[in-house]
Amino acid sequence: MPGRNPSPPPAELLSVLRYDPATGVIVWTNTLRGRPAGRRAGSIDKDGYRVICHGGRTYRAHHLAWLIKKGEWPEQIVDHANGDPDDNRIDNLRLSTPSQNSSNRKLPITNTSGYKGVVRHHKSGRWNAQIKDGQKNRFLGAFDTAAEAARAYDAAALEMRGEFARLNFPIASNRRAAAGELVAGRLTRGPYRPRKPKPTPMWVRVEEIDLRDYADAA
Structure with a gap:
């Protein structure tokens, strides 16, 4: 300090x-x-x-x-x-x-994940996101990749520290905030998870059917 x-x-x-x-x-x-x-x-x-x-x-x-x-x-x-x-x-x-002032510090030389607020769990191998809240570390979730955990940290940092938050992905996080995707909602919904792809619409599947198969059967 x-x-x-x-x-x-x-x-x-x-x-x-x-x-x-x-x-x-x-x-x-x-x-x-x-x-x-x-x-x-x-x-x-x-x-x-x-x-x-x-x-x-x-x-x-x-x-x-x-x-x-x-x-x-x-x-x-x-x-x-x-x-x-x-x-x-x-x-x-x-x-x-x-x-x-402490929130705005750069990564310490002892950091091994490459991201602020991200550590790897030695048993599960997953990446834990955490943020300092007073004198304690606040657990934000466990993730499959370090990048996912880093984005969870950024979300919490924006909510808790505002302009003093030092982010892992400053451009993306600022765009999320500008678009109104506040982290408070994300934190109440739970850790960030990538969305699953939507199923292919039924009408697409019908069009992909080769009608000649039916003609031969007839």
């Missing part, structure tokens, strides 16, 4: 920074000890966030961007909507709760 600075930076630091909200880039406006004006400020830390050091303290660039653009130091976590911790465009930043 991204940390938060306990207090805003001094005005001295803000006076030598320039932020472009369209690109998310912060640059120095002054020359200091061989550092030219116009150079991009900060470096990338171990978590992938750009940080800027001043006066013995370290500030994350997206917090400074929020302060410069919004005029207030963020009391909540500043979340990167697209999950890229170095994309500090103002349109990509939003305030979030710890739970919302």
Whole structure:
């Protein structure tokens, strides 16, 4: 979970920074000890966030961007909507709760299914879909394929977390939501199951009969 600075930076630091909200880039406006004006400020830390050091303290660039653009130091976590911790465009930043921020995390390196919220049951071999609900995992169903389980997770994530949900199939899920196929209904109906093909209509079957067979019999 991204940390938060306990207090805003001094005005001295803000006076030598320039932020472009369209690109998310912060640059120095002054020359200091061989550092030219116009150079991009900060470096990338171990978590992938750009940080800027001043006066013995370290500030994350997206917090400074929020302060410069919004005029207030963020009391909540500043979340990167697209999950890229170095994309500090103002349109990509939003305030979030710890739970919302956690929902938007990428797949951990320990994931073995390739999908968020999907694990394989070691005995049955089927794919279980689950989602974090508070401090517990909510079971969403067992599926024949990992992709089916991933779509069940997406459905629950859309219902529970809205815009903060990180989906396995974002385009398809957003189209379902736009079409009014809300997941709440799917969850009450039970796990997702592919529809069985409809039987061939009777009139098609009649047309496929070779009438010459009857003529020969006659």
